[in-house]
Amino acid sequence: MSAMKSNGGSPWAPRQQLERSAHVSVTIESPNNEDHSNGKHCSRPENKKLARSIRKKLRNLPSQSSKCCIFRVPEKLRQGYEVAYMPRVIAIGPYHHNDPGLKRMEDHKLRYLQSFLRHNMNIRLEDCFERIRCWEDHIRSCYDGPIELDSDEFAEMTLLDGFFVIQLFLMFQNPRWRLDGDRIFGKPRILDEVRRDMTLLENQMPFFAIERLFEMAYGSHQKHLSGLLELAYGFFRPSTNIEELPEAVMESEVQHFLDAIRLLYLPTARKPPSESEDEIKFIPSATELVAAGVKLKRGTSQRLFDIKFKKGKLEIPRLKFYYSTESCFRNIIAFEQCYYQNDRYLIDYMTFMDHLVNTPDDAKLLINKGIIENWLGNENAAADLINTLCKETFQRSSNTYFSSLRGELDAHCRKPHNKWKATFKRNYCSSPWAVLSIIAAVVLLTLTIVQTVCSLLSLK
Template sequence: MMNNRGAPRTPERPWEKSADNHVSINIESLNIENLNNKLISRRNHANLAFSIRRKLRSLPTLSSECSIFRVPKKLWCSYEEAFTPRVVAIGPYHRHSQSIKQMEDHKLRYLQSFLKHNRNCRLEECIEKIRSWEERARRCYDEVIDLDSDEFTEMMLLDGIFVIQLFLLFQNPKWRANGDRIFGNPRMLYDVRRDMTLLENQMPFFAIEGLFKMVFGAHQKHMPGLLELAYGFFRPGTNIEDMPEVVMESEVQHFLDAIRLLYLPSVRKAPCESEEEMEFIPSATELVAAGVKLRKGKSKCLFDIVFKNEVLEIPQFKILYPTESCFRNIIAFEQCYYRNDSYLIDYMCFMDHLVNTPGDAKLLIDKGIIENWLGNDEAATHLINTLCRETFMRSNNAYFYSLRRKLVEHCQKPHNKWKTTFKRDYCSSPWAVLSVIAAMVLLTLTVVQTVCSLLSLK
């Protein structure tokens, strides 16, 4: 077969055409599949980007007003009981706990009684006021509070009025209703007071104080302030006799913050600038062996510890049954909020080094430095040794930095231990003193006799 130009025409081969088409179809299918994969990938990227942007938009801003925290996990896991409310929830973190649901009805009763006896306080006005504080109050918590505006406002109202009414009834027993489940049961009152010192069981102080002033502002001259009422209520648990003026003058974040201030010195010292590592002081027994005399200090402030003329004066530390829960929560609060101002952590770290064994605790108890209500020396030792466990401790607190150095330097001088050993072994009684004197006289006479004998030989 010839083509138009006379050249032989190549015969068609159907199998070759079919193969070309098959290759072309495969390539097109591959291209379409790649395109689909790219489209799917881009869609997935876009969906993920949208999800991340949504999280970024809903991410709470870090606020300097945040002062109510969840307890750090390491502390919580080791001592959960010390951080968990038993009978009442204040604020959002434990309000759904089944074990304390019954107190919610009692909060309503307190609100009813409060409105009945304070005719100038209208419920609608309280709600309006609290709702105006909602945004600021939410910023006081370190977690996003999963409550709508009405739920959050109701919670703040019930808890705030509950606290105010509780303080008023504590101060004025004649106002209490018959059958009040809190004041009619000493154990319940103890648990309520203890629950209100927990870090996770707080509400912003400004909100409670705002309600208090709203109701009693016109009568403020004729009644104590909110902090005074709070101090009267918490006093049995803290065992602090006088409320320092620094508490009244401070910007309190919540009631746990106010309790912490009760223990702090009225005049603060600037922290030391040294970067040296913290020195571990010897235990009480080792200090005594090095000639240090332990004495109970006269000051009511725990931080007024003085070492002078080989005498270490330490103010009395009373270990009561509420002490563990209160101190653990203050320490957790300092870990989260007062990282550069951790007074109680530094104090308990000092006491931890001082008390290594029940023998150390007994020595301090015998000296009146520790007043132990826990029943035995082992319990006091365990509490002191575990309060600062899993915490970050600073070493440049001015109240302890120089004190540690002085104690360590004193114990490192060998003659201090030799002098103490000599006094213990040879001067512990009049007869021991007389025997030492007799031995010295005998030794002197022997030396004199020997010298005289040598001189006579010459």
């Protein structure tokens, strides 16, 4: 109590004194510290060197842009699945521009440019480069990392890649435009590889840049040509297996071709983000759902998200697994993980399917029901793909499209009488002979009861 009174009644005074004394001792023991009392500064040469280095880094620090939409695949997604993200025959854009294994296709890009110029005599390369230099900063801002190309190299790459893509789409639609001995259209395997490479996240160009080149070249012929987006969907249709192109997709703002492909799979009616932050519910697997009385059926819709659960019947549109499916889906999922905050639709869909498929037996059940069309070899390969597509991804419960469906399936499986009915049907109604035996047993039991009652009545 006496200590508190001697320091103005404050219990913190002793601590303040200790801090002041500690500060004084540090100042005395550090003669090289700055002297703030007289405004003089003592700087070591090595500190000046470090300061200059930091200032240089700050000057060269790339600006962060809200336009960024083309990313390097995060390392945690890439590990173990590097092949799915790497181009095999062609580089589009700057990330793989100097890859030695892709150089062979650079000459083919020049051939396509030559073909383009022959059919468009009024187009001057000087004008194209002038336009591209006006867009350069905008195009660069669409990439998430520094681009090791100077302005001339960047303009040349943009022109060659842009017109290559345009000519590729036009040649695909109009075979008479193709070159004699074309190494892409003359060999179907190369065409499939090019199409696959153009769906990779790291192998994209901003859509607006290619569209502006397209308008420069064919703007006056728009009445006789399909739009660039329509040409793109026609080119990618063999890998997406989506025949009808919804009007809403054509009116959407597209970032690049991978984003355009992603739009094909999305539901026609989008759901706003939920305010709930509860954990995502795990639903039972396919075999467990069947054991709980749920009937699995292949849906007729082409849209993956048109999954319906009504009166104990779960309808799931057919999911096709081809050799190119893994690469396409992994890159769309990586794009959603990097770019979209609340619209991670394919991640949600594949998470839902991952819950359905826990074992190869689950995959086999869905294959037998026609829900999965499997060209990967066997059910083990299909199960492995489903179980690893969303590995290391993050999904919030507030933006899950299937949250209400998960709740309905979970509620159905929690009711004991659903399992009892399913067990009874499986054990006693699985074949006509089993049904007949049950009917015979019921009839026999009924006759026995009637006979017993009659016997008791006769005794009276």
